[in-house]
Each structure stands twice: as structure tokens, then as C-alpha cells.
Amino acid sequence: MKKRRRNPELSSLILDKNRNVKTENGLKKTVGKLEEIFKSDSDFTVRNLTIYGEIPAVIIYLNSMVDKDVINQDIAKPLMNLSTHQNKSENEDIDNRTIEKDEESFKRSILNKALYYTEVEKEESLANIIEGILRGKTAVIVDGIKEAFLLETAKIDKRGITEPEKEQVIRGPREGLIESLPSNIALLRKRLPVPELRLQSFQIGELTKSKIVLSYIEGITNKKLIKEVERRLNQIQVDRILDSGYVEQFIEDNPRSPFPQVQNTERPEVVAGNLLEGRVAILVDGSPAALIVPATFNQFYQTPEDYNMRFIMATLIRWVRLLALLFSVLMPSLYVALISFHPELIPTAFAVAVTSGRSSVPFPTVVEVLFMEAAMEILREATIRMPKQIGSALSIVGVLVIGEAAVAAGFVSPITVVVIALTSICSFATPAYDMAIGFRMVRFPLLLLTGILGFYGFVLGVLLINNHLISLKSFGVPYMTPVTPMNFGELKDSILRAPLNAMKDRPESLLPIKKKRIKTKQLEKNNPLQQAKRKQQEGE
Amino acid sequence: MKMNFPKQITAAQIMAIISNTTIGVSVLSLPRIASEKVNTGGFLVTLCGLFIAFIGVLITAYLGARFPNQTIIEYSADIIGKPLSKLIGILIIIYFILIVGLVLREFGEVMNHSLLNKTPLFITITSMMIVIAITCRNSITTFSHIQYYYFPFIILPIFLMILLSLTKMEIVHLKPFLGNNAEFSNFIEGTLTVTGLPFIQIGIFILTILVPFMQSAKRAVIGSVLGVTVSGTTILFAVGITMAVFGSQEIGKSLWPMFVLARMIQFPAEMLERLDLVFIIVWIFSAFTTLLSGYLLVTYTGAKFFGFDSQLPFTFILLPLVITVALFPQNIQQLYEIGEWVGKSGIILTILYPFLLLIISLLRKKRGESN
Numbered sequence: 001m002k003k004r005r006r007n008p009e010l011s012s013l014i015l016d017k018n019r020n021v022k023t024e025n026g027l028k029k030t031v032g033k034l035e036e037i038f039k040s041d042s043d044f045t046v047r048n049l050t051i052y053g054e055i056p057a058v059i060i061y062l063n064s065m066v067d068k069d070v071i072n073q074d075i076a077k078p079l080m081n082l083s084t085h086q087n088k089s090e091n092e093d094i095d096n097r098t099i100e101k102d103e104e105s106f107k108r109s110i111l112n113k114a115l116y117y118t119e120v121e122k123e124e125s126l127a128n129i130i131e132g133i134l135r136g137k138t139a140v141i142v143d144g145i146k147e148a149f150l151l152e153t154a155k156i157d158k159r160g161i162t163e164p165e166k167e168q169v170i171r172g173p174r175e176g177l178i179e180s181l182p183s184n185i186a187l188l189r190k191r192l193p194v195p196e197l198r199l200q201s202f203q204i205g206e207l208t209k210s211k212i213v214l215s216y217i218e219g220i221t222n223k224k225l226i227k228e229v230e231r232r233l234n235q236i237q238v239d240r241i242l243d244s245g246y247v248e249q250f251i252e253d254n255p256r257s258p259f260p261q262v263q264n265t266e267r268p269e270v271v272a273g274n275l276l277e278g279r280v281a282i283l284v285d286g287s288p289a290a291l292i293v294p295a296t297f298n299q300f301y302q303t304p305e306d307y308n309m310r311f312i313m314a315t316l317i318r319w320v321r322l323l324a325l326l327f328s329v330l331m332p333s334l335y336v337a338l339i340s341f342h343p344e345l346i347p348t349a350f351a352v353a354v355t356s357g358r359s360s361v362p363f364p365t366v367v368e369v370l371f372m373e374a375a376m377e378i379l380r381e382a383t384i385r386m387p388k389q390i391g392s393a394l395s396i397v398g399v400l401v402i403g404e405a406a407v408a409a410g411f412v413s414p415i416t417v418v419v420i421a422l423t424s425i426c427s428f429a430t431p432a433y434d435m436a437i438g439f440r441m442v443r444f445p446l447l448l449l450t451g452i453l454g455f456y457g458f459v460l461g462v463l464l465i466n467n468h469l470i471s472l473k474s475f476g477v478p479y480m481t482p483v484t485p486m487n488f489g490e491l492k493d494s495i496l497r498a499p500l501n502a503m504k505d506r507p508e509s510l511l512p513i514k515k516k517r518i519k520t521k522q523l524e525k526n527n528p529l530q531q532a533k534r535k536q537q538e539g540e
Numbered sequence: 541m542k543m544n545f546p547k548q549i550t551a552a553q554i555m556a557i558i559s560n561t562t563i564g565v566s567v568l569s570l571p572r573i574a575s576e577k578v579n580t581g582g583f584l585v586t587l588c589g590l591f592i593a594f595i596g597v598l599i600t601a602y603l604g605a606r607f608p609n610q611t612i613i614e615y616s617a618d619i620i621g622k623p624l625s626k627l628i629g630i631l632i633i634i635y636f637i638l639i640v641g642l643v644l645r646e647f648g649e650v651m652n653h654s655l656l657n658k659t660p661l662f663i664t665i666t667s668m669m670i671v672i673a674i675t676c677r678n679s680i681t682t683f684s685h686i687q688y689y690y691f692p693f694i695i696l697p698i699f700l701m702i703l704l705s706l707t708k709m710e711i712v713h714l715k716p717f718l719g720n721n722a723e724f725s726n727f728i729e730g731t732l733t734v735t736g737l738p739f740i741q742i743g744i745f746i747l748t749i750l751v752p753f754m755q756s757a758k759r760a761v762i763g764s765v766l767g768v769t770v771s772g773t774t775i776l777f778a779v780g781i782t783m784a785v786f787g788s789q790e791i792g793k794s795l796w797p798m799f800v801l802a803r804m805i806q807f808p809a810e811m812l813e814r815l816d817l818v819f820i821i822v823w824i825f826s827a828f829t830t831l832l833s834g835y836l837l838v839t840y841t842g843a844k845f846f847g848f849d850s851q852l853p854f855t856f857i858l859l860p861l862v863i864t865v866a867l868f869p870q871n872i873q874q875l876y877e878i879g880e881w882v883g884k885s886g887i888i889l890t891i892l893y894p895f896l897l898l899i900i901s902l903l904r905k906k907r908g909e910s911n
Contacts (some may be wrong), residue, residue, distance in 0.1 A: 342655075345817050346808075453667060455817065456655050457826045460671050467671075470686050471678045484689040486552065
């Protein structure tokens with residue numbers, strides 16, 4: 001772990017004060033200090049015992065975070081047994097006082113004969129001992145030994161591995177990342193059992209001390225990219241990192257843009273796939289969402305399933321998604337532009353139908369659409385947080401009020417309802433939630449522009465959105481990468497999803513060290529049953 | 541780490557930039573302007589005008605290739621000395637402010653004619669200019685990405701328009717090829733007018749600021765040749781088809797003959813009642829790309845002139861100036877008169893001046909540092 005510059009204004013005062021305080025020989029002093037720090041916290045436990053029948057020792061831990069069986073069986077019991085065992089066999093030549101004098105050999109005998117535990121650290125700094133205890137370690141302090149032993153005994157409840165709810169697939173693995181960093185790393189290692197998989201750890205957040213792991217594949221990912229991610233991570237100075245969303249906002253290129261420039265996923269196979277393309281993943285302890293950088297527009301309408309399906313279907317479905325994405329931004333504005341500025345564009349029969357539907361509506365189309373869009377957003381926001389039982393009731397109310405009653409009351413025209421409904425459905429078809437929400441927000445200014453300047457305003461708005469998208473960058477990679485700047489190799493995995501065979505190289509815009517990834521040639525096809533049949537016939 | 545390499549513009553992007561820039565709103569009126577003096581010879585006049593523009597682009601490209609790390613403001617000082625180059629530099633900036641203003645005005649007129657009949661011209665012009673100024677704040681590499689992105693949206697619909705109106709074409713309208721009783725002086729004048737059209741001028745000169753950002757300056761030549769060829773073919777086809785459909789007599793009657801052509805087109809499956817508004821999108825896009833190039837040219841050259849590194853300080857300062865120029869002509873007639881005069885005299889600055897620079901640099905054996 002890299003040493004980070006500490007920020008005294010943000011970090012814990014007690015820890016900083018004890019940073020340079022060393023433990024001393026006397027057991028009582030150290031324990032006294034620890035008791036002073038933890039005061040009477042309910043889970044703070046100090047267990048006194050004696051080694052060799054007379055040397056006092058203590059076991060200190062927070063009983064809320066440790067595995068008590070381990071402490072009983074593997075720490076307390078052997079330590080206490082040590083005395084009897086030692087006394088029986090060696091009481092003649094080993095005088096307790098000599099052990100006390102020879103601190104080194106005493107330490108060794110405890111480590112070798114009693115604490116047969118895999119993860120033991122010897123720690124002198126009081127602050128580190130406190131931090132260890134706070135992370136669920138158990139401190140063993142023995143009178144006469146200067147350092148304390150810190151044993152990994154943490155046992156914190158975590159949920160089981162389930163399928164991530166926001167990225168469900170029909171065909172594909174059902175495993176999802178969870179809140180525990182070690183489990184996530186295990187899920188990743190399981191998919192990439194190569195020594196090149198690097199997991200570089202950071203600790204960010206002065207008070208939450210969140211563990212963050214930067215992972216990439218050595219020999220594939222561009223080194224400069226890794227350096228840049230490291231640099232950006234090291235620049236974060238904040239008291240908390242409670243989720244990977246915090247990290248995302250600190251490292252993205254343009255925080256003022258409505259569009260996400262960092263991809264997040266809860267699927268380990270997506271993380272693995274992106275690592276294999278030459279990207280970098282950031283895992284945050286306590287967050288089930290891994291971050292993937294650099295992320296371009298291209299990645300936000302793809303799903304992991306695209307690669308599990310046969311390529312024609314995958315390509316078609318991608319087109320459907322892109323269409324939905326476009327519709328979700330453009331439809332309401334286009335509708336307003338056509339109805340209230342250029343009705344001459346619509347076929348006459350339809351125009352008549354539209355006007356007759358609108359005859360009782362008191363507002364101009366813009367106001368009508370804006371109002372309905374706002375209502376739709378409210379409805380969506382309301383249903384997300386509701387418990388499922390109320391949620392269904394809410395959607396019935398929404399359907400009735402917005403669909404039927406509003407039209408019947410002459411509040412909105414039926415075609416407006418159709419347009420709004422289509423728009424919302426389209427925005428739900430985008431697989432990446434943050435991209436969908438970005439586009440949903442962008443559609444309001446576009447609607448206003450169209451309301452003011454008509455079709456012209458609409459085109460101006462589209463120009464602005466396009467130009468903004470093109471000018472965005474994610475870790476230096478232009479956001480619209482395979483389209484502009486054009487890159488034929490990558491174009492195969494954007495609007496199209498070319499056959500796996502055809503996507504021979506890793507994305508060029510990421511400048512991977514190793515470029516080739518597929519060498520399978522066209523399959524040679526034999527017909528085994530035909531051959532068998534022929535053989536049979538020949539035999540007859 | 542800076543992952544944005546400064547030298548990134550490819551030949552394909554140069555192609556897109558040049559053809560996007562040279563296809564502007566003015567193409568709408570080009571058939572009328574070309575056939576004004578030589579009636580049916582308009583096609584030939586356009587061809588000649590574009591050929592001169594082609595040579596102009598070649599000159600600036602070669603000049604750029606000789607000085608791969610400098611813009612015209614910088615290398616002209618090396619070639620002809622500081623005082624003279626500064627003087628001409630000022631002229632160039634003023635000239636392009638005028639040009640951008642005129643293109644902007646023409647665009648505003650087209651918009652007010654087709655979409656926003658009751659909106660004041662000022663609003664149309666200002667809103668467009670604000671979009672351009674915002675976009676202009678990006679780096680030059682991003683500028684080329686933006687241009688590249690719009691390239692298919694401009695070229696393909698125009699070819700679609702040509703394709704859809706092929707049925708209405710009558711070759712008779714194009715004959716005689718040399719024009720009815722057209723004199724040679726008329727030809728020269730017509731040719732110069734076409735070359736002097738503001739969007740072509742911007743297209744020629746935009747190269748002078750792009751070359752320092754190119755992957756290799758030599759590819760600038762390839763890219764610009766391709767660009768002019770693509771846009772030249774498109775413009776020629778469009779002008780030819782408009783003339784072939786209407787005939788030179790009819791063309792003289794409307795301000796924007798190509799716009800009328802778009803209005804006549806009907807899509808086989810009648811999804812939309814009229815298609816001309818769809819083509820309006822194309823013209824807005826093409827006006828945007830032309831104006832973006834022009835405005836970037838003005839701001840970047842201005843920034844270089846005053847010794848700045850990027851165009852950022854000028855993107856909003858020059859806005860009122862350009863809008864004022866755009867609002868100056870009293871009516872469309874005056875707009876086209878001023879435009880013709882300014883454009884024709886501008887040929888001295890945009891083609892003759894670089895040509896002289898090239899000759900002098902060859903004679904004095906001046907060369908920029910190559911990397």
C-alpha cells in the first residue's frame with residue numbers, strides 16, 4: 001500500500017495524535033492507553049490471562065467485529081496451554097526470568113508454539129494497533145514484549161452473491177459483485193487466473209479509510225493510462241468514500257457534463273472483459289459497483305449479453321437500443337416542432353387528427369409536453385423508492401391519472417400521451433442507468449429551445465448536444481471514439497457487433513500493449529455422422 | 541500524463557473539414573450567381589471557379605507543408621518580414637470577419653425565408669453565433685472531430701437530393717455549354733465571383749491554421765486535395781442538376797434555386813408531406829460547419845496575431861463584431877452586392893498572397909523546422 005499524504009484537517013484526531021506513540025514494555029501502560037481511547041465503548045473487550053502461569057497478557061478486540069470461535073480456539077487456548085505445556089516439559093531449564101530477559105526468543109516461542117495463526121503482524125505504533133482493532137483484528141499484548149501481535153480475526157457479515165438487479169441478462173452468468181472487496185477480488189481472480197492481473201491497493205477517505213483496488217492486466221493495459229488513474233486517485237482528499245460513486249465523481253474528466261464518463265458495473269465478467277480490452281477497473285470496498293475507465297459513449301448502450309448472443313441478433317438489438325436512446329431525447333422536441341411550428345410537414349390526414357385531438361387543450365404544445373414530461377419524471381422517481389406493494393398502486397394511479405383522466409378532462413391531447421409514453425419507455429431501454437438519466441435531463445433544455453425557436457431551435461439544440469458529446473473525453477480518449485475520430489477496427493464493436501472472429505484486435509484507442517486477442521480461423525467443418533454412415537454402408 | 545497528443549488531425553479529417561467548409565448555405569444561391577452573367581454557361585463557370593479554388597487550396601497546403609509548425613501569421617513574418625506581414629495579417633483578420641458576417645447573414649436570410657418568417661433576423665443570427673462561439677472554445681483537434689462527424693450528414697443528403705431529382709432533369713437546359721452569347725470577360729468575371737464566394741474562401745484558408753496540428757504536414761496536401769475534390773464534385777453535381785431542372789431563365793427568378801429544387805422533391809413513400817424542411821437540417825448543419833471554420837479561423841488567427849496560444853480569449857469578444865457585420869446590409873440585394881465585391885477582392889488575400897509567399901519562400905529557400 002502506498003503512503004498517502006495525510007490531511008490533518010480531515011483525518012481522525014486520536015489516530016494522528018498517536019501516530020508516533022510507541023508501545024512500551026509495560027503491559028499496563030499500553031492497555032491503559034487503549035482503554036483511555038476506547039473509553040467504555042460497549043463492544044470493546046479486554047481479556048486478561050497469564051502465560052507460563054505467571055506472565056500477564058491481554059487479548060483486546062471489538063467483540064462486534066471478530067470471530068469469537070477463532071479467538072477462543074486459536075488464540076486464547078494455545079496461549080493458556082503454552083504455560084502448562086511449557087512448564088511440564090521445560091520447567092527445569094527455562095526460568096521465566098531468563099525468558100523475560102531474552103525478549104527475542106520469547107517472542108519467537110510465542111509465535112512458533114502458540115500463535116500458529118497465518119496472519120500475524122507485529123506492531124509498535126499505537127495508532128496502527130488502534131486501526132487494526134477497529135478493522136476487526138485482535139491485539140495480543142504480552143508483558144515484557146514491546147510489540148503487540150495483531151491477528152486477523154475480522155468476521156463481518158456480508159450478503160451472498162446474487163444477480164445484480166440493474167444489469168440483468170437472459171443469457172449469461174448470474175453472479176454479481178457484492179459489498180465485500182475480498183469476495184469481489186475472488187470473483188475476478190476466478191475469471192482471470194493469470195499472474196498478470198494486478199490489484200494495486202489504495203486507501204482513500206481520511207475517516208472511512210476505504211480500501212480501493214486498482215486492477216488491470218499487466219502487459220495489456222497502457223502504462224500511461226495506469227499512471228494517470230493512479231495520479232487521479234492519489235489526488236482525492238476527502239473524509240469519506242462510501243461508494244464507488246464518490247470515486248467516480250472525483251476522477252472524471254468533466255464533472256459538469258450530464259453524461260457519465262466512467263462506466264460502472266456490478267458484473268464480474270464485464271469487469272474481466274473490460275480488463276482484457278485494456279481498460280482499468282477500480283473496486284471500492286463497500287460498494288458492489290466497479291468502475292471502469294476510460295469509458296466512451298459506445299460502452300453505454302452495450303450489454304454483456306451482446307457478446308453471448310450470435311452477432312446478427314446482437315447487432316439488431318444494439319440498433320434498437322440506439323434508436324430508443326435517440327427517441328428518448330428527440331421525440332418530445334420533434335413533436336413540438338412539428339405540431340406547433342410546422343404542421344405542414346405532417347401528412348394532411350394525420351394533421352387533421354392531431355388538431356381535432358388538441359381542440360380542447362388550453363395550452364400550447366410546449367407547455368403541454370413539458371408538463372407531461374415533468375409528471376412522468378415525478379412518477380418514475382416516486383416508483384423507484386416505493387416498497388413494491390405501494391409501487392404497484394402508484395403505477396395504477398399514474399396510468400389512470402396520466403393516461404385516461406387527463407385526456408378525458410381535455411387537459412392533454414391523446415397524441416401527447418402517446419409521445420410521452422414512448423419517450424419514457426425508450427429511456428428505460430438504455431442499459432446504462434446513468435446514461436439514460438443524462439439523456440433524459442438533456443431533453444428538457446432541448447424542449448425549451450424548440451419551444452422558443454421551433455425547428456431551428458431544435459436543430460441548434462441537437463448541434464449543441466452533439467458538439468458537447470464529441471468534445472467530451474474520458475481519460476483522454478475522445479467520447480465518440482469509433483465514430484469520430486474514426487476507427488474502423490473499433491467500429492466493428494460499436495454500432496455493429498461483428499462476429500467474434502472478426503474482432504481480432506483490442507480497441508486501438510486504448511493503445512494496448514498487446515494488440516491481438518483472437519486468432520481463431522474459419523472453422524473447418526466435418527460431418528461426422530455422414531462419415532459414420534458411409535463407413536457403416538461400406539461395412540455392409 | 542497528457543493523453544491528447546497535439547498532432548492528431550488525419551488526412552481524412554482534413555478532407556471532411558475542407559469539404560464541410562466549402563459546402564455552405566451559399567451553395568443554395570450558387571446556380572443563380574453562376575448563371576447570372578453567362579446563362580447556360582453557369583456549369584462551366586462553376587467548374588472554373590472551383591478549379592481556381594482547388595489551386596488556392598493546393599498553394600496553402602504546400603505552404604503549410606513547408607512550415608509544418610507555424611500558422612500563416614508566424615511564417616509570413618519569416619518570409620516577408622514582420623511589418624509587412626503584420627499589416628497583411630490585420631487585413632486577413634478583417635477580411636474574414638467580413639466574410640463570416642456575410643455568410644451568417646445569408647444563413648439568417650435563408651432561415652427567415654424558410655423556417656422563421658416572423659422571427660427578427662437578429663435572433664436567428666445571434667442564436668446560431670452563440671452555438672458556434674461555444675463550440676469554438678474546444679481545441680482544434682476536437683474541432684476536426686466535430687467536422688468529421690457532420691461530414692456524412694451533409695454529403696449524403698445532398699447526393700440523395702440529386703438522386704431524387706434526376707427524373708426531373710432535362711439536358712437541354714444545360715446547352716449550349718459555353719453559354720448563350722457569353723463573352724470571355726463575362727466568363728472571367730463569373731469565375732472570379734464563384735471563387736470569391738465566402739465559403740470557398742474560408743475553405744481555402746482554414747488549412748493555414750490546421751497544418752500545425754496535423755499528424756504529418758505532407759498529408760495536409762492529400763487531405764485537402766481529397767476535400768476539394770469531394771466538395772467540388774458535390775457542388776458541381778448540385779449546380780448542374782439545378783440548372784438542368786430549371787434552366788438558366790428560371791433560375792434567375794429565385795434567390796435560392798437549390799432550395800426550390802429541394803421543395804419539389806417527393807419521397808417515394810409519403811411519410812412526410814414535404815421534404816424541404818428535412819433538407820433545411822442539412823443546410824443548418826452545413827452553415828454551422830462553414831461558420832465554425834470561419835469563426836475559428838478568425839479567432840485563432842486573431843489570437844496568433846496578438847501572441848496568444850489559443851483562441852479562447854477571442855471567442856466571445858468577436859461575437860458582437862461578427863453580428864454587427866451580419867446586420868449591416870440593408871436587404872438581400874445589397875448583401876449579395878457587398879458579398880460579391882468583398883469576395884472578389886479577397887481573392888488577392890487568400891490566393892495571390894499565399895502564392896507570393898510560396899514563391900518568395902522558394903526563392904529565399906526559407907523552410908520551417910520539421911519535426
